[in-house]
Amino acid sequence: MSLFSNTAILLGKELRTEFRSRELLTTTAVFILIVLVLFSFAINPGTEEARQFAPGLLWLAILFASSLMFQSCFLREQTNDTLSSLRLAVSDPFAIFLAKLIANTLFLLMTELLMLPFFAIFYNIPLWSKLPVLILVLFVGSLGISIAGTAISAISAQARMRELLLPLLLLPLLTPVLVVSSLVTGSLLDRDPIVQWKGIGFLAVFDLIFLTALWLFGEYLLEE
Amino acid sequence: MTSLHVPPTGLRFENIDKRYGGLFALRRVSFEIAPGECVVLAGRNGSGKTTLLRIAAQIVKPTAGKLSFPGANSTPYANGTPGYVAHATMVYDELTAEENLLLFARLQNVEAPAARAEALLREVGLIDRRDSRVRTFSRGMRQRIAIARALIHRPSVLLFDEPATGLDPPGIAWLANSLRELNRAGRTVVMSLHGESEISALATRAVQLDAGSVVADTQSGASLHSILTFGSA
Numbered sequence: 365m366s367l368f369s370n371t372a373i374l375l376g377k378e379l380r381t382e383f384r385s386r387e388l389l390t391t392t393a394v395f396i397l398i399v400l401v402l403f404s405f406a407i408n409p410g411t412e413e414a415r416q417f418a419p420g421l422l423w424l425a426i427l428f429a430s431s432l433m434f435q436s437c438f439l440r441e442q443t444n445d446t447l448s449s450l451r452l453a454v455s456d457p458f459a460i461f462l463a464k465l466i467a468n469t470l471f472l473l474m475t476e477l478l479m480l481p482f483f484a485i486f487y488n489i490p491l492w493s494k495l496p497v498l499i500l501v502l503f504v505g506s507l508g509i510s511i512a513g514t515a516i517s518a519i520s521a522q523a524r525m526r527e528l529l530l531p532l533l534l535l536p537l538l539t540p541v542l543v544v545s546s547l548v549t550g551s552l553l554d555r556d557p558i559v560q561w562k563g564i565g566f567l568a569v570f571d572l573i574f575l576t577a578l579w580l581f582g583e584y585l586l587e588e
Numbered sequence: 589m590t591s592l593h594v595p596p597t598g599l600r601f602e603n604i605d606k607r608y609g610g611l612f613a614l615r616r617v618s619f620e621i622a623p624g625e626c627v628v629l630a631g632r633n634g635s636g637k638t639t640l641l642r643i644a645a646q647i648v649k650p651t652a653g654k655l656s657f658p659g660a661n662s663t664p665y666a667n668g669t670p671g672y673v674a675h676a677t678m679v680y681d682e683l684t685a686e687e688n689l690l691l692f693a694r695l696q697n698v699e700a701p702a703a704r705a706e707a708l709l710r711e712v713g714l715i716d717r718r719d720s721r722v723r724t725f726s727r728g729m730r731q732r733i734a735i736a737r738a739l740i741h742r743p744s745v746l747l748f749d750e751p752a753t754g755l756d757p758p759g760i761a762w763l764a765n766s767l768r769e770l771n772r773a774g775r776t777v778v779m780s781l782h783g784e785s786e787i788s789a790l791a792t793r794a795v796q797l798d799a800g801s802v803v804a805d806t807q808s809g810a811s812l813h814s815i816l817t818f819g820s821a
Binding site: 373384 | 642645646647648649669670672674675676677678679680681682683687691692694695696737741
């Protein structure tokens with residue numbers, strides 16, 4: 365059976381289990397909302413300062429929320445040793461990663477889209493005219509976070525100090541994505557908005573490189 | 589239960605070592621299981637039975653040594669992978685019994701997955717609970733769904749790690765019957781057990797492990813009895 369049909373079946377399982385429990389969506393949405401609300405008190409909405417700092421805060425909130433998501437990504441599979449049954453059942457172990465990272469990206473994007481109106485209101489930054497490009501930036505940035513996060517989640521789930529290991533490995537790895545995403549979002553939300561296509565291209569290349577690395581070496585991350 | 593013919597597959601362990609850090613879980617394990625044989629792995633807790641079964645299932649790689657499959661053609665196991673039952677259920681608590689079986693049937697390209705899942709749910713006595721989430725199941729029911737998952741793709745080799753765990757006496761009788769039928773249909777059966785039971789009575793051979801090494805390997809009735817009773821910890 366092909367990689368893509370296995371991925372589609374596993375993606376269906378990921379979505380079904382999440383929409384039943386809504387654990388990840390609720391946790392990440394609440395977390396991002398809390399961060400946005402708290403910082404909205406520290407920064408005067410509508411000012412130049414808000415435009416300057418808000419994009420960084422948005423991506424910081426996304427990063428921390430996503431790390432909550434990644435903690436349980438592979439840990440869930442250890443409860444009943446379902447990772448072993450998946451490894452026995454799939455023809456290509458990359459399907460397990462692909463399904464999980466697509467699901468993580470979808471969950472992350474859904475949370476971000478839900479949070480965007482709150483972001484616009486709390487920081488008094490109009491988003492409507494920039495929405496299509498902003499969604500593109502959120503997509504390539506979130507995809508990068510999900511690819512790296514899913515890989516690190518597979519490593520940390522088997523480690524003894526997993527709660528510590530995940531952020532320790534994830535933060536340095538994601539620094540380029542976060543810096544570029546914040547810069548691109550910042551120039552998009554400026555009073556004179558500019559679309560930084562080079563930045564978006566960088567994020568797309570990051571995604572491609574990490575996806576290829578995961579495809580080549582992912583199998584070793586699942587070994588006991 | 590699953591009487592469709594499958595190409596018989598055996599297992600050959602050659603000087604298998606498995607080390608976790610400085611600790612040897614298995615040490616120079618060598619023996620061969622013929623296609624269609626029914627073998628019990630006996631031994632005290634920590635003797636290496638589970639590790640050996642996980643290596644046979646190719647979930648764990650040995651540190652040294654070789655695992656091969658006499659009788660198999662292009663792939664190690666006919667019908668993809670072995671039917672493996674572990675200590676854990678290896679199914680999703682958040683999915684229903686039927687959803688779990690359908691998931692694994694589709695992943696393994698089973699023909700008519702819905703019909704196959706329904707037939708197995710009927711076999712294991714969970715047809716009335718097909719729409720219940722596994723998290724609501726008792727220990728015995730979980731073991732039944734775990735066994736059904738392992739059999740969903742009609743594997744040629746069955747690797748069962750203490751399969752009677754949690755089963756009530758009728759459940760054990762059902763499992764013994766099913767394994768007998770599957771073995772008669774040409775499936776190779778390897779199971780780890782503690783003590784004698786209806787299930788151990790199916791075995792034609794017992795291999796005893798102690799501290800990661802094979803210490804006895806017998807096919808004779810009296811020795812088999814002695815291994816199985818000594819093997820219980």
